[in-house]
Amino acid sequence: MASESAWSKPAAMALPREGYFEPKRGRYGPIYPRTPACYGFSIIAKVKEGREDAVRAYGKQIEQTIAASPQALAPLKLHYLRWNLFDIGSGLHFQYMGIFDTDFDKYTEDAIKLFSATGITTVFTNLEGFPEDWKTNPEAFITFVRDHHCPSFLEYGEYPYVTADEIKKALRLKDAFSDMLDQMQ
Template sequence: MEIKPQAMAIPRSTDHLEKGKYGPIFPKTPACYGFTIVANVKPGRADTLRGYGQSLAEALKGAPDLLAPLKLHYLRWVLFDDDTRFMYQGIFDTDFDKYTEDAVVLFTKSGINTAFENLEGFPMDWKTNAAAFVKFIRDHQCTSFLEYGEYPYFTSDEIKKALKLKASFTEMLEQMQ
């Protein structure tokens, strides 16, 4: 089976998209699902955001599967414009509605708050008000117009399974020598 890279251009208008619980359901692209938000940082909270990133990295060392329910491929957090603006990029395997609901449940159960609490206009009742959480994300979303996948449409579970198989195969070959 040959895997060929693919790209998908995403139209500006979402009028034609199926509506989910929280608005339009963007199509699965060769890069799977995801979103990018850009929002203003509450004054004086940039260091708190950086600290939150460090705390999350440390939490993942102790519990590598902490974010597993989100079916993430990648996250990228960026502070820019002299630490006054924040960009969040996430690529994941589920549609927006499921990702959002899973994130609220995950963070509520784990007792970890979201970095988004440091952003202007973020609803502080987000754990009990998923609709307000979603509205914030949608209001700050920067929709991509092109998405590319070197290994298109593969889920994170499929990739992890393939890597595990590769490791097992490598170990078997080494034992044969």
């Protein structure tokens, strides 16, 4: 009998306030650890005055981009994104939560390359303090993200440490088996 795979048991990881146990230096600062939910970060930043409609329109633009080209964001190796707008009394704020398969440095570099190559901008341009030169100045982009990052203190994975590509492969295999069984009837 084969041993039980790591993905077969849900896992949770409590993280210290800093977001990592032992600092490991990446190209742009500490590398946050891979958790049962893979990699990710959360940003909370104030929305520029009068930019709520632009933020919401950008969400619609992403929806349309993915409808037209489902692989448009594939280089980012995303599992999911979640965006929220909320007012905490000092004005409208934006929250970005993303989970992906690469470390922070690689994700950020890939995002800048993707947006630069496609001409698509980032929703972050609607946030206070976001650098105007973000496409040519990755360090400024990264500084903004790190300054607005709120590290998780708990991350949970129902299927821990599984990449998006592995999930898609398993689902393709499931479909192939279903098709094969259908053919046998």
